[in-house]
Amino acid sequence: MALKQKIRTSMKKVNGDLLTPISIFLRLRGKRKFLLESSAKYEGNGRYSFIGANPRKTYSGNDAHLQDLSHLTNKQYHYEGEIISLLKQVMPRVTSNTEYPLTGGGIGYIHALPAALHEAVPVLQFHVYDTLIIFDHLTDEIAVFHTNIEAEQVEPNIDQLIDELFTASTLDDTDYTLHSLQQESPQLTTAGFSGDAFALYRNLRVQEAAAYMYYMEFDECTIVGTSSRSFLQIRDGALSTTNEEANLDTLCQTDSIEKQNTAQHGVLSPAFHAIDAVKQLMPEDGLIGYIGFNGQVDFTTPAKTLTIIGDKAYIQTTTDASDFTLGALMKG
Template sequence: MRLVKKMQADTITAILAYERLDGKNKALLEGAARDADVGRYSIIAMDPVHEIAIHGTRFVMDGVERTVTDPLLELDRLIRTESGAESVLPFEAGAIGYVGYDTIALYEDLGEMPIETRDGLADSHFMLYESFLIMDHQAEEIMLVQDNCYTGRAESEMERAMMLMREQLVTPNEWELRDVMVAPMEYASNTTKSEYMALVERAKAHIRDGDFFQIVLSQRLEAKFTGDAFDYYRKLRLLNPSPYLFFVDFGETKLIGSSPESLVSVTGDVVVTNPIAGTRRRGETKQEDERLADELLHDEKELAEHRMLVDLGRNDIGKVAVTGTVRVPVYLTIERYRFLMHLVSVVEGQLKPGLTAMDALKSVLPAGTVSGAPKIRAMERIYEWENVKRGPYAGAVGYLTHRGDCDFALAIRTMVLHNGTAYVQAGAGVVYDSDPESEYLETLQKAKALLEVGK
């Protein structure tokens, strides 16, 4: 059963709604449209009915641990309560969270996995929600939603929860009068510039020897975090609006991100992925911006890398799509964001009967844009050379609904707050003619959106 009530929202923003709602473990999903600072919908979910943390094959649900052979399959069975039904809302009851990069090691032999140095950080982490709201910025209305697909709770209980949500939304609080305070953070990297550049040279030697064609090498920066995490998100979304903006509060772990790239989405039987590869900084003037865009569109190295990753995307979608349905409706276009511009394409197909959104997610994880090509060989070398688990970075963050739809962003331009420490990771694609210093600087440029929030 689902209850939906609408209310006028011309004076309520997503930020205001998030702060006024007094729920636990809230998650906020937003997105900036390409021609605006905010997309049509914002989603706020609260008071999860279940929490699932995956550590290797350990499946921990609401604190109760068991060992399973396929944790993502187990998660999928738990989330989906209906299939084939047409969705009438842009989001429905379901799970919000992340599938980490390292989860793929459960399904592919990548050699010895590095040890996770961040104590207690899950490989994948989700919360299942029945209480949420959807803000329609175009219609200037809020849809308050209560469902019981997981708990079977009584309609009277759902009505009370709905009334409480509405009361909180229309009641001002002291928070609205305070200033946003974000303190600068001093980051330290897990590698030096010279070490990273030496790794690029090593990768180029392997490319010349035919080991792989391309590899994405990253560095991880960390700093002590003492401020308010939601204040940090508020400032990030203003400084760097992106198609995927998110703040997910698991408690001791929080994910804060501004990702430009969709990893995979499934709506009905349509599966879509969004390769992004090829990067330039934004120009200081309109003329410089146009010059840099033209330079990017004619850079043979960037074009070759992008075409390779589009081919990977076609291959990934082809694993789960009906034969003959894979196509590329958008190819090699420029998308601009606050600090960077990217080359972007879109690959889509029709999901095979009997397969699910989780199958689609497995087929694309991790994206070639954060691993390399051939994907498995590049991932083997990444574990060998980076020597740390990537965690949420380069994985997927988003949602799966109880009806079987999903929308996951690639977990880049993402900060992981865990036990009082902030982690930011960024990578650069290395090919045969890469310049080591340029690749190193690209990793810092990509991290800039997150590193400069406190300045």
């Protein structure tokens, strides 16, 4: 084991060849858990899986209102204005030079859920995780990374967390029921749901394996889905988007912009934050993914997504997911 201490961060790596992202998720204790991963078929995207629980904060918003909820103190703060611009103002920023694209930050979505749900769930929602578990599929290493974003918080015991991942018993297999499909629109189907949402995700990740696969627990809903490609990615200042019609002239250094096949690439101008690019390039279908403390982002569109609220599942597809078949997911 190797422990590295920095001003605001701490990290420990261990050999994780006895574990998988699924077993780590099941053994991780806490609420509001998430898992971001990629099918092994997609080598360019699939090196790391990210797992977390017990976020430090939650940012959520509708229209021109953003709520900042601290789970440590249970205090709420409210801001008025354009919600993506507000998100940029409140999202913690911590410089972190590591080999990992994400070591902590906001996990969530923006305008990515069906319009039929806008009265039930926020149109923007991000859990902010200060402790992440990172599974490296290339080396079979597990890294636990903690970022101190609040002075009053108690540092987690990383050794204890790692011990729990290896010694905690995995829960018994669970199941789910998805039934009574009803077509609401060409892109939205509803169904009855009962059982365990993570069991649904485990089936989805097999039947609809893709470069982007996600499971996110929010207080109002649980979101599971897969998508074949990144829509917007910014790493170390390098921007890539599959929005072929986007004008990158104002966001990127002009001499860096180029088009390759179906993507555009450029170097983000120092005058802009990654969230500025998110705001300017926001697609009609919305975005699901992460905003790192280090200013790196990776978002996909909700091509094949199920939003579970109580005993109902809202199944949405985008125009580039016409191959989504629900038969293999149906149970009951």
